[in-house]
Each structure stands twice: as structure tokens, then as C-alpha cells.
Amino acid sequence: MKQMKLLERLKLSGLKRALWVYHLNSGGCNGCDIEILAALTPRYDVERFGIKLVGSPRHADVLLVTGTVTRPMYERVRRIYAQTPDPKVVIAIGGCASTSGVFYESYNVLGPVDNVIPVDVYIPGCPPRPEAIIDGVVKAVAKLERLMEGKEG
Amino acid sequence: MSGLNALWQAILVLVGGGVVGFLYKGLDRKLAARLQGRIGPPLRQPVLDVIKLLLKENIVPRTAIPWLFQAAPFLAFITAVTALLYLPIGSLAPVLHGYGDLVLLLYLLAIPALAMAMGGFASGSPYAVVGAQREIVMMMSYEFPLAIAAVGIAWRLATLGIGPSFSLATIAANPLWGLVGPLGWIGLLFLFVALLAVTPAELSKIPFDIPEAETEIAGGLFVEYSGVNLALFYLADVIKTLVIAGLVVALFIPYGLAVPLGITGVGGQVLDILFFLVKLFGVVFFAVTVVRVAFARLKVDQVVRLYLLPTTLLALAGLLLLVLDKVVMGG
Numbered sequence: 001m002k003q004m005k006l007l008e009r010l011k012l013s014g015l016k017r018a019l020w021v022y023h024l025n026s027g028g029c030n031g032c033d034i035e036i037l038a039a040l041t042p043r044y045d046v047e048r049f050g051i052k053l054v055g056s057p058r059h060a061d062v063l064l065v066t067g068t069v070t071r072p073m074y075e076r077v078r079r080i081y082a083q084t085p086d087p088k089v090v091i092a093i094g095g096c097a098s099t100s101g102v103f104y105e106s107y108n109v110l111g112p113v114d115n116v117i118p119v120d121v122y123i124p125g126c127p128p129r130p131e132a133i134i135d136g137v138v139k140a141v142a143k144l145e146r147l148m149e150g151k152e153g
Numbered sequence: 154m155s156g157l158n159a160l161w162q163a164i165l166v167l168v169g170g171g172v173v174g175f176l177y178k179g180l181d182r183k184l185a186a187r188l189q190g191r192i193g194p195p196l197r198q199p200v201l202d203v204i205k206l207l208l209k210e211n212i213v214p215r216t217a218i219p220w221l222f223q224a225a226p227f228l229a230f231i232t233a234v235t236a237l238l239y240l241p242i243g244s245l246a247p248v249l250h251g252y253g254d255l256v257l258l259l260y261l262l263a264i265p266a267l268a269m270a271m272g273g274f275a276s277g278s279p280y281a282v283v284g285a286q287r288e289i290v291m292m293m294s295y296e297f298p299l300a301i302a303a304v305g306i307a308w309r310l311a312t313l314g315i316g317p318s319f320s321l322a323t324i325a326a327n328p329l330w331g332l333v334g335p336l337g338w339i340g341l342l343f344l345f346v347a348l349l350a351v352t353p354a355e356l357s358k359i360p361f362d363i364p365e366a367e368t369e370i371a372g373g374l375f376v377e378y379s380g381v382n383l384a385l386f387y388l389a390d391v392i393k394t395l396v397i398a399g400l401v402v403a404l405f406i407p408y409g410l411a412v413p414l415g416i417t418g419v420g421g422q423v424l425d426i427l428f429f430l431v432k433l434f435g436v437v438f439f440a441v442t443v444v445r446v447a448f449a450r451l452k453v454d455q456v457v458r459l460y461l462l463p464t465t466l467l468a469l470a471g472l473l474l475l476v477l478d479k480v481v482m483g484g
Contacts, residue, residue, distance in 0.1 A: 055372040
């Protein structure tokens with residue numbers, strides 16, 4: 001019994017402290033993308049939390065989606081979501097990804113990211129500060145924990 | 154009796170190798186971060202990464218060749234672990250001493266890279282295919298200097314009448330530096346530098362990480378791997394770092410502390426093993442960590458030219474000097 005608990009703790013620590021993020025621009029203006037890059041610089045050093053930027057959605061635990069979803073990106077966003085292995089969380093970064101922002105009801109966008117794929121954490125701001133992005137990724141951990149528990153029980 | 158003994162030794166070496174491998178991977182990341190003025194991840198970060206990967210879904214793409222795609226990570230991991238059993242550790246002979254030699258170890262080192270390329274080709278992703286081709290191209294350019302360095306040492310030992318000269322235990326027990334003349338000494342230095350230059354490419358680390366190249370081909374070879382399969386490649390990399398560093402130590406710096414300090418018995422062996430770990434760390438730090446922090450990724454043609462011209466010429470010059478040394482010394 002105690003052993004099981006230790007195993008659970010080990011699993012959770014692995015999930016909590018080793019999040020690999022994949023960065024997906026679904027039609028943003030690059031403002032939020034630059035803030036994501038700023039969060040990866042030595043000044044903020046997200047690697048100390050075990051957060052790592054990966055080049056393939058297959059390696060990712062977290063999708064960082066920036067920008068409102070444009071028509072050409074619709075199919076790609078859905079496919080990248082499907083390519084990410086479970087358990088996964090999606091973070092919508094910036095006003096456009098959360099609510100469509102200034103592109104609200106524009107003729108060539110399909111609305112915010114949660115119109116297309118399920119979103120777990122919203123980070124408002126135009127663009128959000130790197131601190132806010134790091135905070136959002138750390139908040140996603142709680143969501144992952146719940147996903148894991150659901151899978152276990 | 155001795156078979157059972159070897160089994161215990163093997164288990165001990167594998168568990169110890171795993172622990173030390175994770176420790177060195179953690180140290181590598183921590184020290185790289187410190188060199189870049191960052192705080193860096195905790196030392197246990199690689200363990201956490203593997204635990205997390207084991208919990209993830211294991212996807213086999215529809216376009217992949219399933220059995221080959223699934224077999225490649227296992228092949229890479231198993232050959233890396235087997236290679237660990239052929240390494241002399243401190244003053245102890247390799248666990249599988251007598252069942253294979255330096256040549257076998259060189260092949261065992263090549264197989265994980267081939268397995269990665271195989272898995273890449275079987276992924277059915279154009280990124281992975283490009284990555285696999287790059288891995289093969291890089292292998293073809295660095296294997297030659299690697300082979301020259303290994304064969305040069307074994308040949309010189311044979312001319313000195315020390316045998317069996319291809320056995321790693323013999324090479325580790327008879328450091329060549331003290332047995333050759335000044336010409337041979339310079340030759341050995343050349344071979345040492347060539348082998349150190351090959352080390353980061355063997356491990357696909359920056360500046361030679363062209364097969365993975367996350368920013369241009371999205372993780373290359375590993376682009377379609379997830380979950381357990383990716384964790385196995387991660388483990389293979391951790392173990393392979395130890396093996397290649399151990400090979401450098403066994404070929405060029407096989408000195409122990411126990412004999413000069415006059416400590417015998419178990420104490421001396423423990424001291425030698427600890428000193429061996431320090432030497433391993435030195436090789437990993439200077440040949441992998443510092444190099445990957447100091448340089449940016451090279452292009453494919455730059456990597457090939459670097460290995461086929463300067464490194465190969467350096468290794469050949471080293472071999473030539475060893476031959477001259479034999480002529481002068483009258484071996």
C-alpha cells in the first residue's frame with residue numbers, strides 16, 4: 001500500500017517537473033511568440049522548472065497556442081492536437097487565442113482556439129508577459145494531475 | 154559458479170551504470186546552464202523526464218512500419234547496455250572479459266546510431282527520413298578517425314609484444330604513453346585529440362546534432378517517437394555517453410590511483426573505481442558539455458568536411474608517427 005503511494009508520488013513528480021512544450025502559431029501576429037521566446041531566455045530560464053521547448057508535437061505535454069484560428073490553420077491545429085500523445089493540456093496564449101481579440105467576428109477567422117480544440121488554461125494579455133506565460137504553464141500541471149487521476153481510477 | 158558470478162557483476166554494473174549515467178546527464182544539463190549564466194534544472198531532471206515519458210501515450214503513426222518502428226528503440230537501448238559490459242571499470246577487467254574485444258565494442262557503439270536511423274526511416278515522416286540520412290552521413294565521416302585511433306593503439310601494443318592487444322583489459326592495463334618514444338608520444342596525443350573530436354558526434358550533441366536539429370527538422374530522427382519508445386532512446390543516449398567516455402578513458406587515460414599510492418585489496422579497487430568515475434566526468438564535461446555550450450550547430454557539409462579532412466588527417470598523422478616510433482625504437 002505504502003509502495004503504491006510512493007509510486008504515485010514518483011509519477012506526479014515526473015509530470016509536475018518535466019513539462020515539454022510545443023509552440024503552435026494558429027494565426028497570430030508574432031507578438032505572443034516573441035514573448036514565449038523571451039520566457040525561454042536565460043533571464044527567465046524555464047529549464048529550472050523542467051520546462052523544455054520541443055520541436056515535435058509527439059514529444060509535447062503542453063501545446064502553447066498563439067493567435068486566433070484562421071481558416072487555413074484550422075485543419076493544421078486539429079491535426080497537431082491529434083498528434084500530441086495523452087495526457088496533454090492546451091494553453092491559449094494572448095487575447096486573440098483566448099477571445100479572438102481585435103479579430104472578433106472577422107470574416108476570415110474561425111474564432112478563438114477553444115472553437116477548434118479544447119483549451120485548459122487561458123493567458124490574457126496583448127501580449128502577455130513572460131512571467132504570465134510561465135505561471136500559465138505551471139497552472140497547467142494541476143490540470144494534468146487531474147487527467148492522470150481520471151485515467152488511473 | 155563463474156557464470157553466476159558474472160551475472161551478479163553484470164547486474165551491479167548495469168544498475169551502477171544507470172545511476173551514474175543519470176547523474177552525469179543531470180550534471181551535464183546543470184553545468185551547461187551554469188556556463189550560460191542560468192540556474193538550470195535540478196540534478197534529478199533526467200529521471201523526471203524519463204518517468205514522464207513512461208506515463209505518456211505511445212503512438213505508432215499510420216504511415217510507419219510498425220515492427221521496425223517499435224524494434225529500433227529496443228535495439229538501441231540493448232546494444233548501448235551491452236557495450237557497457239565490455240568496459241574495463243577502474244582496475245577491474247570488463248564483466249564480459251574474454252567474450253569480445255575492442256572491435257566488438259566499436260560495432261556495439263555504431264549499432265545504436267544505426268538503430269536510430271532505422272527507426273527514422275521506418276517512421277514514415279519526411280523529417281525523420283532527412284534526420285536518418287544525416288545520421289548515416291555523419292556516421293560515415295566520423296567512423297574512420299575513430300577506427301584509426303582504436304586500431305593504432307592496439308597495433309602498437311602488438312608490436313611491443315603485449316597481447317592479446319585488442320582486448321580492452323590489456324589496453325587498460327598497459328598505458329602506451331610510458332612505453333613509446335617521443336615520436337609515439339606525439340602520435341598518441343594526435344589520436345587522443347581525434348578521438349575527443351569524435352566523441353560529441355558519436356552522441357549527436359551540439360555542434361554535431363544535425364540528425365535531430367530541433368529548429369530545422371523538428372527533432373529529426375525522433376520526430377514521430379513518443380512515450381516509452383522515446384524514453385528508451387533517452388536511456389540509450391544516457392548509457393552511450395558513459396560508454397564512449399569510458400572508451401576514451403580506457404584507451405588513453407587508464408591510470409589508477411591505487412598502485413602509485415600503494416593501496417591494495419578492496420580499498421584500492423574502490424579508489425580506482427571512484428577515480429575512474431572522476432576521469433569519466435572529466436571527459437564528459439570537456440568533450441560534450443563545454444563544446445555544446447561554446448558552439449552553434451554546424452551544417453551537414455561542414456560536419457562531413459571537419460571529420461573527413463582535419464580529424465582524419467590528424468588521426469592518420471598519429472598512426473604514421475606511431476609507425477615511425479616503432480621503426481626508430483626498433484620495437
